[in-house]
Amino acid sequence: MAVVFKKGDVSIKKIKEGTYKIDYEEGDYKHYWEFVKELIGEKNGNFEAKSVVSLKELLNEKQKTLSYHHLSHFFKQVGNQYVNLEKDGYGKVFVKLDDIIVIHINENKRDSKFLCLGLEDTYKIEKTDIKINFPYKKSRNSTFFSPELKNGKTFPLKIKKTSCIFSLAALISSCVKPGYELENKIEHLTSLNETKLYYGLLRCLEEDPYNRYYLWI
Numbered sequence: 001m002a003v004v005f006k007k008g009d010v011s012i013k014k015i016k017e018g019t020y021k022i023d024y025e026e027g028d029y030k031h032y033w034e035f036v037k038e039l040i041g042e043k044n045g046n047f048e049a050k051s052v053v054s055l056k057e058l059l060n061e062k063q064k065t066l067s068y069h070h071l072s073h074f075f076k077q078v079g080n081q082y083v084n085l086e087k088d089g090y091g092k093v094f095v096k097l098d099d100i101i102v103i104h105i106n107e108n109k110r111d112s113k114f115l116c117l118g119l120e121d122t123y124k125i126e127k128t129d130i131k132i133n134f135p136y137k138k139s140r141n142s143t144f145f146s147p148e149l150k151n152g153k154t155f156p157l158k159i160k161k162t163s164c165i166f167s168l169a170a171l172i173s174s175c176v177k178p179g180y181e182l183e184n185k186i187e188h189l190t191s192l193n194e195t196k197l198y199y200g201l202l203r204c205l206e207e208d209p210y211n212r213y214y215l216w217i
Contacts, residue, residue: 001014001021005101007098007117010119011024012052019046019047020046020047021046022042022045023045029088029119031084031087031088032081032084035080040113047103049103050106052103054101055100055114058070064178065175069110070112070114071197072196072197073113075216076216077114078095078115082165090122090123090124091125092121092164093130093132093167095118095168097141099118100116129159131156131158132158133155143181144167144174146159146162146209162213165212165214169200169201169204169205170182170205172201173185173201173205176191185201199217
């Protein structure tokens with residue numbers, strides 16, 4: 001069996017053509033894993049797919065620009081994974097590029113499933129806050145930090161749980177086309193103007209964490 005993804009306690013292996021096996025420790029993340037299993041059609045640890053690739057590989061294949069179809073799947077599927085993680089009482093403060101994998105169900109790659117499987121940066125939610133005891137190093141992922149995470153100077157730092165949906169929206173915005181910056185978000189998202197995804201992203205990209213919310217309507 002070839003390992004196609006490994007991060008923390010989660011791994012995906014290719015058993016044979018069209019069949020993959022996912023291994024994980026459910027731990028405290030019952031709702032999260034129930035959603036993931038239903039999304040990918042997992043049975044007894046196995047699921048069927050044409051291919052499994054990283055988000056980085058998909059972006060390279062698509063010349064750094066994803067279609068509206070893929071972007072909307074990304075927003076809805078990973079967003080709902082986070083909603084279910086919250087039901088378990090946990091949250092992430094930001095999403096990294098290499099947290100995301102893409103499962104192509106068929107050859108035309110239209111029916112794709114986006115999963116956020118990077119759970120090592122997961123924290124217990126205290127009411128509506130997440131407490132961070134140490135600063136994150138600046139890296140390529142800093143682009144996807146919420147303003148409160150990026151500007152935090154004193155630790156332990158308490159930030160709102162909505163930090164993650166800001167980060168998710170920032171990551172998705174960078175997949176619309178290269179060159180995303182928070183300051184130019186309206187201009188950057190022009191190609192999505194007046195769509196459900198456009199308004200969904202803007203709701204999540206509010207600089208004030210109290211004004212952010214994840215919604216697809």
